[in-house]
Amino acid sequence: MKFVDEAYIDIVAGDGGNGCVSFRHEKYKEFGGPNGGDGGRGGHVYAVADVNLNTLVDYRYARRHEARRGEHGMGSDMFGAAGSDITLRMPVGTIISDAETGAVLHELLEPGEPVLIAKGGDGGFGNLRFKSAINRAPRQKTPGWPGERKSLKLELKILADVGLLGMPNAGKSTLIAAVSNARPKIADYPFTTLHPNLGVVRVGPEQSFVIADIPGLIEGAAEGAGLGHQFLRHLQRTRLLLHIVDLAPFDDAVDPVAQARAIVAELKKYDPGLHAKPRWLVLNKLDMVPADERAARVKDFVRRLRWKGPVFEISALTREGCEPLVRAIYQHVHAEQQASQPPAEPDPRFADSGDVPH
Template sequence: MKFVDEATIAVEAGKGGKGCVSFRREKFIAKGGPDGGDGGFGGSVWVRADENVNTLIDYRYTRRFQAENGQQGMGSDMTGRGGKDTTLVVPVGTTVIDVDTDEVLVDLKHHGETFKVAEGGARGLGNTRFKSSTNRAPRQSTPGKEGESRNIKFELKVLADVGLLGLPNAGKSTLIRSVSAAKPKVADYPFTTMVPNLGVVRVDELRSFVMADIPGLIEGASDGAGLGIRFLKHLVRTRVLLHIVDMFPFDESTPADNALAIANELEAFSPTLALRERWLVLNKIDLVPEDERDALVESVINALDWQGPVYVISAMAKLGTAELASDLMTWLENRNRELAENPELAEEDEDMRAQVETEARDRIELLSSRRKAARAAARAAGEDDDDDDYDVEVIYEP
């Protein structure tokens, strides 16, 4: 598994070249005067979003990136060559954070978007700059300035319109296989999905949206249990969430209890994310006897006190999936139209998204600090220390 959705690196811009102290010395030209050139500017470090990249693996093992220093000035008033910039290519959807200040520097949401994370150092001045009517032979110059250095963190959140969440084996992967060309692993046991998957759902030739599937949540996920907490952040930028409920669970649990458990975990992870548009999708209804379906559906709705849209489907049999995809497409088109026509609504939506990202980051940082403390305690006690960091691959299929 090669995809890394987080990476912390150090970047250092190039130092400016120092100025030159030189005097013109040519035959038949006495006391030619100062001709020391300036140094070159140091190279800067840039970050660029590229839609052809979907991983931060390049920054998993190489953790330090430095731009080129500027060349020092030379005689004959020659300016030193400027240092070459260094450009770090990241996937679209990457957030760049200053580790030392916890400041979000930029959120790269569009292909080709660039941002300068470290400014190159200013060049030094040669002695030509200091000549004057009272100082005909200056012997002074200035050194180049040091370039900026920063510790930055890349956080990748996949860009999708629709996000799927639910317990393991609820049928999320089957749904995304049913409505798109994505082929995530599907099996008759829990936790078959270990990585986020993206699929493009084409309603017709000119209308499509992106759906994201993350590993299943379990009770206690918001406190670090299972894999889900690590990947819940990938749902931050979705416009609508589909809460998938298994109506025929393989164990002795009830659909109502399972649905309530996921709702509670979502609320604990990010209360603002829980307020996002969310649709209830009751899956595997074909496995439930017909005379029990209505009562079972009603029990889930009552347990959640659900007021939003409800869809009863079978992803495996493709029962109700076409209607669900069509309604999602219509809702997304209407929502995008509303955001384009109403700047205040668009600003409110962006503020809500920023609040979700803040809550998600705070929750993940809290759990990360707890894990570090637990590992430190385990090492101090001489116990085995299992590293729970994951390198995972996002699979994106049209």
């Protein structure tokens, strides 16, 4: 698959350099003191989120990453140089966990912010460190400390505001192509989408949100059937789920209500928290329903599904009803973003006077 959202890597931070035993040798100075320097620190291993990456495919083939060790200490009070650090660039939304215990170590949510994932070993002490009033010529030194070694699991969860879910061929790819800058592959056979697609929806100047098209689910996806089970994790960070339903399936024997219930059941099996997320019902392909039958078919569908939430009627192909849907989504996402931000702290300069800065 082109989209890789899971990888295992081994990282090795650099070992510290060894300390040095050395004594000063100068003309006319018979008893030069100790001048052995410390070893250098081993290189650290950092991870940083890069907005230009959207897959972990680089780590599928390059599994081992090592930082350089520190240089050994030398005479003449010279300390060894620190080993070069290495930085592993990963997509925003990557979760770094211990491959053996499963414990989550870091989540890369802020682009450009480096996170230390393996610390380089400290350098060893040279004999200059051991000089004292009673030990004028120490011959002790210590080796460098080893750097950290870890086996890590990398898991990517897409950071999107809105996630599309639904059965294969429900029209999710057509909808994301109609409202955003994404251009997913679209065809008339199941499982057209083989990897998640991200699109930015522009509502107005400085008004936008990110929408993710997740591969279609089928019944049994939570247990591993089909393709959707591989990507359900990407819906966990969204603020809103759009449940796309094909209201005019090609096969008359297919019941859209039964398909919609199957999707809801898969969400609940996979993650109750995901099932509890805000979810809107989007009835698609109305252009394939006769105009005089639309209202009755929508009413019958909502009644049989016993749906109490928001309902939108659209045709992703003709873009009918898409604009009201997009504006409603933006208002919801914007309200969620405002609610999640901490309240602004008052300016301490105006705390006593009660004045408000203009």
